[in-house]
Amino acid sequence: MALAFCSSLLFSSSTPPPSSPSLPFRTSPTDSSLITIPAPHRIRPISIRTRPSLRPKATVAADSPATGGAAPRSGPPRVLLEVKDLKAVIAESGQEILRGVNLTIYEGEVHAIMGKNGSGKSTLAKVLVGHPDYEVTGGSVIFKGENLLEMEPEERSHAGLFMSFQTPVEIPGVSNFDFLNMAYNAQRKKLGLPELPPLEFYSYVSPKAAAINMDLRFLDRNVNEGFSGGEKKRNEILQLAVLEADLAILDEIDSGLDVDALQDVAKAVNGLLTPNNSVLMITHYQRLLEYIKPSYVHIMYRLPWQTKQHSMQMQTI
Numbered sequence: 653m654a655l656a657f658c659s660s661l662l663f664s665s666s667t668p669p670p671s672s673p674s675l676p677f678r679t680s681p682t683d684s685s686l687i688t689i690p691a692p693h694r695i696r697p698i699s700i701r702t703r704p705s706l707r708p709k710a711t712v713a714a715d716s717p718a719t720g721g722a723a724p725r726s727g728p729p730r731v732l733l734e735v736k737d738l739k740a741v742i743a744e745s746g747q748e749i750l751r752g753v754n755l756t757i758y759e760g761e762v763h764a765i766m767g768k769n770g771s772g773k774s775t776l777a778k779v780l781v782g783h784p785d786y787e788v789t790g791g792s793v794i795f796k797g798e799n800l801l802e803m804e805p806e807e808r809s810h811a812g813l814f815m816s817f818q819t820p821v822e823i824p825g826v827s828n829f830d831f832l833n834m835a836y837n838a839q840r841k842k843l844g845l846p847e848l849p850p851l852e853f854y855s856y857v858s859p860k861a862a863a864i865n866m867d868l869r870f871l872d873r874n875v876n877e878g879f880s881g882g883e884k885k886r887n888e889i890l891q892l893a894v895l896e897a898d899l900a901i902l903d904e905i906d907s908g909l910d911v912d913a914l915q916d917v918a919k920a921v922n923g924l925l926t927p928n929n930s931v932l933m934i935t936h937y938q939r940l941l942e943y944i945k946p947s948y949v950h951i952m953y954r955l956p957w958q959t960k961q962h963s964m965q966m967q968t969i
């Protein structure tokens with residue numbers, strides 16, 4: 653039940669940022685409207701995916717509910733998420749938004765999606781977590797070897813998928829601490845692990861809050877109620893730190909953050925990265941990529957012959 657709360661955080665409206673950055677890129681040889689560039693600091697043939705992960709190990713104490721606190725897996729990186737020819741429409745109107753999206757994320761990779769306002773970035777993220785506003789009309793999504801599209805939003809969360817929202821919702825009457833404790837315990841329960849009582853959970857969560865420079869008094873406040881924009885974003889990262897998801901989708905986690913807050917958030921995200929998990933971040937600003945180094949940058953765009961009614965495709969090259 654608690655994780656249904658987490659999923660509900662998805663379903664909020666967004667405030668689009670004003671502009672897109674200009675980055676060098678090369679176009680896909682295919683008829684796609686997502687182009688992918690290797691991040692400048694990691695130039696290599698992107699068809700080769702056997703490199704050892706360069707991600708730092710977690711610096712925050714890890715007792716991952718998603719992995720059951722298991723030791724990092726050895727061996728070559730595995731595919732974490734495979735999106736193939738994903739098509740989705742707005743459930744209410746039937747308007748097609750995603751028109752054949754392809755994206756593959758391996759363990760240990762950080763992917764960034766950039767692109768103009770309205771190009772479909774958030775829609776992709778929301779479709780991945782099972783937002784009810786959208787209906788998948790084609791394609792497949794495999795997450796950790798399982799059919800993600802057959803799972804309920806709560807099951808996706810339990811499976812290790814996390815999404816932070818552009819505009820996190822407030823939950824009046826529910827304290828941040830209780831919310832996090834419930835979400836964490838729901839995940840542990842799913843894994844057959846014993847629930848963590850409040851006192852022990854406090855010991856678990858407080859260092860994570862400290863790691864992102866979040867005052868512990870925010871744990872006593874109601875979820876996001878009266879939080880500033882930046883505080884809400886930090887709170888999203890605290891949720892991620894608590895749940896230690898295998899794949900974190902961060903939708904404009906940098907919007908509304910001042911430089912110090914951005915650095916704190918980026919440090920926390922980097923600290924959570926291990927060779928076995930991944931991040932998919934949506935952003936308009938290159939400055940985020942300076943703090944959280946991406947393995948790949950994808951640009952989502954509309955093909956010239958596509959009208960507003962024929963929206964986005966996406967393909968990884």
Ligand SMILES: Nc1ncnc2c1ncn2[C@@H]1O[C@H](COP(=O)(O)OP(=O)(O)OP(=O)(O)O)[C@@H](O)[C@H]1O
Nearest residue numbers: 666668742749768769770771772773774775776785
């Ligand atoms: N629930 C919905 N109802 C109506 N239109 C929608 C809905 N969801 C998405 N759209 C439309 O789909 C298009 C893509 O929206 P989306 O939010 O995915 O874009 P985006 O690339 O994330 O934009 P931004 O960078 O501005 O956040 C937009 O034209 C948007 O208006």
